[in-house]
Amino acid sequence: MDFEFLSQTFVALLPGIPVTLELATLSLMLGAGLALAFAVVRVRRLRPLNWLVIGYVYVFRGTPLLVQLFIIYYGLAQFPEIRSSFAWTYLREPYWCALLALALNTAAYGSEILRGALLSVPRGQIMAAQACGMSGFLLFRRIVFPIALRQALPAYGNEFILMIKATSLASLVTLADVTGIAARIIAETYRPVEVFVAAGTIYLAISYGLILLVRVAETRLNPDRRDPAPVAGVGAARKEVTP
Amino acid sequence: MNQMTPPAQPDPALPPAVSVRGLRKRYGKLEVLKGINFDAHRGEVVSILGSSGSGKSTLLRCINMLEIPEAGTVTVDGTEIALVTRRDGGRRPADPRAMDQLRARIGMVFQDFNLWSHKTVLGNVIEAPTHVQKRPRAECIAEARALLDKVGIADKADQYPSRLSGGQQQRAAIARALAMNPAVMLFDEPTSALDPELVGEVLRVIRALAEEGRTMLIVTHEVSFARDISDTVVFMNDGVIEESGPPEEVFAAGNNTRLARFVEG
Amino acid sequence: MKVTRLTQGTAAALIALCAHTFLPAQLQAQEKSWDTIRIATEGAFPPFNLTRQDGTLDGYDVDLSNALCERMKAKCTIIAQPWDGIIPALNAGKYDAIVAAMSANPERAKVVSFTIPYAAGGVTFLTSKDNSLADVPYVDTLIRLQDPKDADKLKAALAELNTAFAGKVAGLQASTIATEFFHKYLPDVKIREYKGNEAELDLAAGRVDMIMASLMYLSDLVKQDGRENLVLFGPRFGGGLLGQGAAIAVRQDDDALREKLDAALEELKADGTMKEISMKWFGFDVTP
Numbered sequence: 157m158d159f160e161f162l163s164q165t166f167v168a169l170l171p172g173i174p175v176t177l178e179l180a181t182l183s184l185m186l187g188a189g190l191a192l193a194f195a196v197v198r199v200r201r202l203r204p205l206n207w208l209v210i211g212y213v214y215v216f217r218g219t220p221l222l223v224q225l226f227i228i229y230y231g232l233a234q235f236p237e238i239r240s241s242f243a244w245t246y247l248r249e250p251y252w253c254a255l256l257a258l259a260l261n262t263a264a265y266g267s268e269i270l271r272g273a274l275l276s277v278p279r280g281q282i283m284a285a286q287a288c289g290m291s292g293f294l295l296f297r298r299i300v301f302p303i304a305l306r307q308a309l310p311a312y313g314n315e316f317i318l319m320i321k322a323t324s325l326a327s328l329v330t331l332a333d334v335t336g337i338a339a340r341i342i343a344e345t346y347r348p349v350e351v352f353v354a355a356g357t358i359y360l361a362i363s364y365g366l367i368l369l370v371r372v373a374e375t376r377l378n379p380d381r382r383d384p385a386p387v388a389g390v391g392a393a394r395k396e397v398t399p
Numbered sequence: 400m401n402q403m404t405p406p407a408q409p410d411p412a413l414p415p416a417v418s419v420r421g422l423r424k425r426y427g428k429l430e431v432l433k434g435i436n437f438d439a440h441r442g443e444v445v446s447i448l449g450s451s452g453s454g455k456s457t458l459l460r461c462i463n464m465l466e467i468p469e470a471g472t473v474t475v476d477g478t479e480i481a482l483v484t485r486r487d488g489g490r491r492p493a494d495p496r497a498m499d500q501l502r503a504r505i506g507m508v509f510q511d512f513n514l515w516s517h518k519t520v521l522g523n524v525i526e527a528p529t530h531v532q533k534r535p536r537a538e539c540i541a542e543a544r545a546l547l548d549k550v551g552i553a554d555k556a557d558q559y560p561s562r563l564s565g566g567q568q569q570r571a572a573i574a575r576a577l578a579m580n581p582a583v584m585l586f587d588e589p590t591s592a593l594d595p596e597l598v599g600e601v602l603r604v605i606r607a608l609a610e611e612g613r614t615m616l617i618v619t620h621e622v623s624f625a626r627d628i629s630d631t632v633v634f635m636n637d638g639v640i641e642e643s644g645p646p647e648e649v650f651a652a653g654n655n656t657r658l659a660r661f662v663e664g
Numbered sequence: 665m666k667v668t669r670l671t672q673g674t675a676a677a678l679i680a681l682c683a684h685t686f687l688p689a690q691l692q693a694q695e696k697s698w699d700t701i702r703i704a705t706e707g708a709f710p711p712f713n714l715t716r717q718d719g720t721l722d723g724y725d726v727d728l729s730n731a732l733c734e735r736m737k738a739k740c741t742i743i744a745q746p747w748d749g750i751i752p753a754l755n756a757g758k759y760d761a762i763v764a765a766m767s768a769n770p771e772r773a774k775v776v777s778f779t780i781p782y783a784a785g786g787v788t789f790l791t792s793k794d795n796s797l798a799d800v801p802y803v804d805t806l807i808r809l810q811d812p813k814d815a816d817k818l819k820a821a822l823a824e825l826n827t828a829f830a831g832k833v834a835g836l837q838a839s840t841i842a843t844e845f846f847h848k849y850l851p852d853v854k855i856r857e858y859k860g861n862e863a864e865l866d867l868a869a870g871r872v873d874m875i876m877a878s879l880m881y882l883s884d885l886v887k888q889d890g891r892e893n894l895v896l897f898g899p900r901f902g903g904g905l906l907g908q909g910a911a912i913a914v915r916q917d918d919d920a921l922r923e924k925l926d927a928a929l930e931e932l933k934a935d936g937t938m939k940e941i942s943m944k945w946f947g948f949d950v951t952p
Binding site: 230233234239248250328330336339340342343344346347348 | 838
């Protein structure tokens, strides 16, 4: 391993980090918004939207992200109707295509995470809110969503990390993210090992930072779980009275 | 507790705080309530006794429409909760907003406390006053602290529910219900989920509320407690009210063999 | 296009890593004889090399390889290898020679050894007929980079292209001589780099205005069904960093193999076999 070349490569890859981070951040934000909407449709069983969302999740979880990216980037471009439409302003740019593919993909996974989290909100806590006169959006915003969010965070943190790594596929539609620059350096130097080691290190560092962030968020949102909670007298001796 | 205040007496001149007529509720083929009629007057403490499956908890949940009855009417504080029939034969509230407003005036305490796990005790108590009644936050906090002091857990205001004992959680839940200044309080087996040594602290709080003259409906298995604090005892069996009246009459010997067996437990 | 989250480059790197560990002993044992040779081609660059629907490889490179092996009395296996990892995998010992329309240019010559060229035509440009670049005429004379005789022609051609390419985007396959050409001679023109030949798709979609590749490849491309809208334009370049034409790449220490291949290539050139294969695939003679 040539360490001088390795450090040069590392420096050359740095300009790709903002592209990688921006793609990951924007797609996760967009995707989470969609995921929440989809999860609510699923939990509420709003027909016929429910069926559409089920189909959507099935397709986007059942096909590789790379295929989705290529269908959006190369596939949609085949249709003259799309090329002459307003959407082409965005779809002609690799950046927006990559962002769209990433966001749609994470929305499918995210909606399942959030659906599970929404379903796990204890029925009794919802009933207590209803008994206080809360319903509809107020009930969702104040009670259901905050509890579901705490439930979803560990799994969603995983999804964050998967998405950081998934952004590397954007290089295949010519974007100069960390992987895109890495591919270019390999093309010029024919030395893949050092370049991939440098790129891998960068992804590792980003992921590690993200893991820390998620951990901080978890601690913030669950102050009661900071150390083991003493639980006494709950349900230990439920009295059953029979005649 | 303040022993100097004499227990408030029910006032039959005013319309009843809760009035139930012809209430029926079924789960599939199982009919749980088979035509219930009863009134609870202002300031009256009504205990509802009965074995498991007698329908007493369902009756309580029908009063604030957590369960929607198939037939019959519920009137709370002079307002009837209007129900309309759905296409599938079930019923739903005619005006969801009116139902929310009515629920806001009925305090409910659950067997499993059901405190909101993501909020502190204080957060639980001020949640509905600030977001349903939309009262000023500072005022709600001051009131909440007074209520927590009243139920004896003022020092737990900033704790999360999972850090509290069952008895403390149930007292916090009572404070949460009281914070809405309800016209009537519903207690659904408030001590059934508690370890025996924690039952007393919760019963003491409920007793103090009874002595304040609050209108309360209490579903309970604590027979002697019910006899002690109730103006009226209702005994339910198999979806109907079998006995109803002042505790000394209802518990009079030989009146009802099933009741006698229940009391002996 | 293989559908996998592992990019093909990553796969190549893994192969390279494994190969470094396991292969040297085998290589040494084989050093002198070369009676079996493993050859790699891309399999996605018709008519030089292509993959039939049943998975078999075909094309000018494949026919030429078979003819070479026959001459050298060697047993050959030909495998397909994605372009962007084709040189690292050679150096890692995954195979012994690359016959894949690879231009023998100085940059590559730093890491591999080239035989004498077996096809020459230079590189040129392709655009679609509705693009304004289609107005730039196609000039069928080769401008040799770094050839003093062509210096004036080169200067004039580049000046013309720089004007015509203002605001245009070129779609190029990464790790090709076309990319190097743009970096060195047209550095102000915006380029997008693709792993394979997807730049053609983006030319059709209008995302890029032109592509640059070998004349032999492009002249075949425009003959395909559904590509009637594509048109060659601009001058044709060769020599210098573009190399002297396509040649076979071997590892730098495999001189014996290179000499053997050189000899066989000379034979095929001399007896007309190369011309015959060329006519079959291109319709014209690409023999250097």
